[in-house]
Amino acid sequence: MKKYINPKMEYKLFSKEKIVTESAAKSLSDWAEEHGTTVAGIDYNNLAQVPSNIKFTF
Amino acid sequence: MKKQILCALSVAALAATMLTVPVYAEDTIIRVEGKDYESDKNWTIHSTNVTPNKWAPGSNNGLNISSGSVAFSETDKPYASYKFNVEKAGIYDLEYAANYLKDGSKVYLSPFSVTVNDDEIMFAGDTPNNSAMTAYTQLSGTQSDYGKYNVPVYLEAGENTIKFTIEGGRYNGGKDYVFYLDYFQFTYNDTATTSETIQVEAEDLIAGNVPSSNGIAKLIPTDSNTTNSAAAKLASNQTMYQFNAFNNAGGYLEYIVPSATEGDFNLEITGSNTDKTTGLKSWCGDFNVVIGDTTISVGEDVTSVHKADVYDIMTANQTVKLKQGLNKIRVELDKPDKNGRYLIHLDYLKFTPVEVPEVQDQFESFGGTYEPGSDTAEFTATGLTLKDASKLVFGITDDKGKTYKYVDNLTELTGDGSANLAVQLTGIPETVSEIKLGVADFDVKEVE
Numbered sequence: 243m244k245k246y247i248n249p250k251m252e253y254k255l256f257s258k259e260k261i262v263t264e265s266a267a268k269s270l271s272d273w274a275e276e277h278g279t280t281v282a283g284i285d286y287n288n289l290a291q292v293p294s295n296i297k298f299t300f
Numbered sequence: 301m302k303k304q305i306l307c308a309l310s311v312a313a314l315a316a317t318m319l320t321v322p323v324y325a326e327d328t329i330i331r332v333e334g335k336d337y338e339s340d341k342n343w344t345i346h347s348t349n350v351t352p353n354k355w356a357p358g359s360n361n362g363l364n365i366s367s368g369s370v371a372f373s374e375t376d377k378p379y380a381s382y383k384f385n386v387e388k389a390g391i392y393d394l395e396y397a398a399n400y401l402k403d404g405s406k407v408y409l410s411p412f413s414v415t416v417n418d419d420e421i422m423f424a425g426d427t428p429n430n431s432a433m434t435a436y437t438q439l440s441g442t443q444s445d446y447g448k449y450n451v452p453v454y455l456e457a458g459e460n461t462i463k464f465t466i467e468g469g470r471y472n473g474g475k476d477y478v479f480y481l482d483y484f485q486f487t488y489n490d491t492a493t494t495s496e497t498i499q500v501e502a503e504d505l506i507a508g509n510v511p512s513s514n515g516i517a518k519l520i521p522t523d524s525n526t527t528n529s530a531a532a533k534l535a536s537n538q539t540m541y542q543f544n545a546f547n548n549a550g551g552y553l554e555y556i557v558p559s560a561t562e563g564d565f566n567l568e569i570t571g572s573n574t575d576k577t578t579g580l581k582s583w584c585g586d587f588n589v590v591i592g593d594t595t596i597s598v599g600e601d602v603t604s605v606h607k608a609d610v611y612d613i614m615t616a617n618q619t620v621k622l623k624q625g626l627n628k629i630r631v632e633l634d635k636p637d638k639n640g641r642y643l644i645h646l647d648y649l650k651f652t653p654v655e656v657p658e659v660q661d662q663f664e665s666f667g668g669t670y671e672p673g674s675d676t677a678e679f680t681a682t683g684l685t686l687k688d689a690s691k692l693v694f695g696i697t698d699d700k701g702k703t704y705k706y707v708d709n710l711t712e713l714t715g716d717g718s719a720n721l722a723v724q725l726t727g728i729p730e731t732v733s734e735i736k737l738g739v740a741d742f743d744v745k746e747v748e
Contacts, residue, residue, distance in 0.1 A: 270678045274722035277682060286727040289694065289705035 328488035332382060334363030334481035347378035347466075356482040357397070357446055363481040365466065371475035372410075372468065380481065381463035389457040390493035391558045393450060394421075396484035398464065400447030409445070410470050410477040415463045416453040419626035421556060422507055446482055451506060452492060452558040454625040493560045496653050498622075500555045500629070502571075502646040507554040550642055552590075553631040557651060559622040564654040567596070567620045570647040571631075573612030574599030584612075585637045587644055590630040591620050613645060622651060672733045679737045681721040692721075695736040698729065706740070 274281050335352060337343045349368030356362025365378055372378070386392075394416065399409035414421045462484060469477045492498075559565075572584030574597075589596045601617045629649065633642045670677035691706040728735070 270680070270722050270724055273680055274720075277680075277720035277722070279720045279722055281722045281724050284707055284723055284725050286725055286729070290708045292693065292704035292706055 328388075328490075329485065330384060330386065331483060331485040332384070333483045335361035337363045337380070342383050343380065344382070345380045347380075353480050353482075355446075356480065362483075363479075365477075365479040365481075367469065367476045367478075372466065372477040377465050377467065378477065378479070379463055379465040380479070381461055382484075383459060383461050385459050386455050386486070386488075387457060388488060389455060391452050391489045391560055392455050392486040393489050393492075394453045394462075394484065394486055395448065395450050397446045397448045397482035399478075399480055400445040408470055408478055410479055411467045412479055413465045413467055414449075414451075415461075415465065416626070417456065417460055419453065420628075421451055421453070421626070422554075446480060451556050452489065452626075453486070453556075454558055454560070455486065492558060498557055498559060498565075498651040500557055500649045502553075502648060505553045505555055550632070550634045552633065553644075553646070555629045555631070555649065557622065557627040557629050557649070559624060559627060559651070561653070562622065562624040565620055565622050565651040566654055567618045568615060568650040568652070569598055569618070570613065570615045571598070572643070572645045573602070573605055573614040574616075584643045584645060585633050585641065586635040588632045588634060589618070589620075589649070590632050591622070591627060594620070595632075596620060613647075619654065620651070668735075668737055670728075670735045673730055675726060675728045675730075677725045677728060677735050679721070679723045679725070681737075683720075691740045692723070693738045693740045694725070695734075695738065696732055697734040698731040699733075700731075 270281050332340070332342075335356065337345060337350065345363075345365065347365040348370045349366045351364045351366070353362040353364035363380060365380060367378075394414075396414070399412060401409075401411060464479065464481060466477050466479050469475050567589065569589065572587065574586045587598060589598055596618050598616050598618065599614065602614045603617055604615045605612055631644070631646065631649075633644055636642050667681070668677065668679040691708070693704055693706045696703050696705060723737075725735070
């Protein structure tokens with residue numbers, strides 16, 4: 243089985259820009275606790291590659 | 301304005317490997333004459349017998365490579381190659397005059413292939429009639445017929461190579477070969493390079509495998525054929541071609557599709573109806589479109605069917621991938637019609653990039669910290685409404701440029717899918733200089 247991205251589907255990019263917020267002033271775990279969530283750890287090497295036909299405008 | 305690439309130096313050895321001198325086109329046309337093979341050091345000719353060809357039309361001389369006392373070898377094919385530079389990458393129209401292959405009637409002239417960088421263009425020896433290969437100047441009664449060939453190619457900015465390879469002997473039991481070249485010329489095609497849509501007409505084929513008794517496919521404009529004219533006019537009000545000499549075996553038609561960009565394209569094809577579920581009968585066999593190692597069964601997405609006489613003409617759409625450069629497309633007939641005939645009508649193949657919908661901002665706040673060189677980055681987000689198909693996307697800039705990667709299991713990270721999100725990204729390579737974060741919504745499917 244291999245994955246492909248169906249380019250016919252609706253595509254939305256919710257954020258175009260990196261915005262520095264209050265999180266820079268405190269630890270990530272504190273921020274997560276204040277906002278009712280936990281820190282999700284993601285390994286860079288486990289990220290999937292977005293196919294070239296999906297265009298982004300960061 | 302034409303630019304002739306000339307070099308004042310003369311080179312005595314013809315078969316040896318020669319130094320390459322970059323030649324930059326100041327204009328958008330590069331023209332190289334075969335007759336300059338001795339003085340132009342950008343030529344590399346691998347053959348023991350290289351002489352001027354006095355039959356070259358117009359120039360009174362061309363390049364003539366022939367076997368002499370050395371027989372043709374499949375494992376050591378003779379060739380003539382040329383290195384040159386262009387400033388601008390893109391699609392160029394290649395025109396060259398060389399052995400005329402039409403009908404295979406000139407048995408002294410060898411079949412040959414043309415390779416531009418890694419893309420091979422092959423006009424088959426028994427190529428059907430087509431618009432990409434025409435008689436250049438035929439000198440009646442001689443063995444010196446030239447053909448003029450036109451085909452789009454993709455050139456890189458910087459160094460490029462064109463190579464003419466002799467693919468076989470034509471007489472003396474296949475031992476002797478002959479190749480003539482008058483000139484070749486590249487013309488930058490701004491329209492093709494910048495246009496998003498690529499259209500290839502049925503008559504632009506470069507090759508076909510035609511296992512009929514006379515060895516030649518019949519390419520018939522169907523609006524000049526009284527039997528089939530109604531079908532053609534119904535389909536597009538333009539000329540459609542009928543390939544009807546495949547007789548009782550399958551065959552193929554081959555096209556070159558140049559693309560300035562890599563990506564997914566919508567393929568619109570108008571030709572014989574392959575979708576029998578419409579209830580309309582067709583007297584043509586089914587066909588596939590083969591692009592690289594992908595075979596597409598045309599007819600899965602038929603948008604319209606035109607019926608006239610006994611023929612159905614359809615327009616169908618498929619999503620296909622094209623690579624940057626040349627894409628060799630094969631229209632392949634592998635199934636006969638109900639009477640056992642291999643017959644196809646074909647009008648055109650049109651490639652249009654798959655459209656990307658507009659970007660929209662839909663979040664409350666987004667934040668993050670990343671120091672270039674660090675192996676860790678932290679991101680936060682509030683107020684996101686995440687769907688099953690949502691993806692957390694990272695825009696990553698490193699020494700190789702910008703790439704985009706995403707988290708595949710975002711809904712697992714965020715529980716119920718409504719997000720306040722805190723993410724720590726680890727294992728970032730030192731080459732990364734910038735990371736930006738976004739959320740995208742696209743559909744990922746599992747296929748076999």
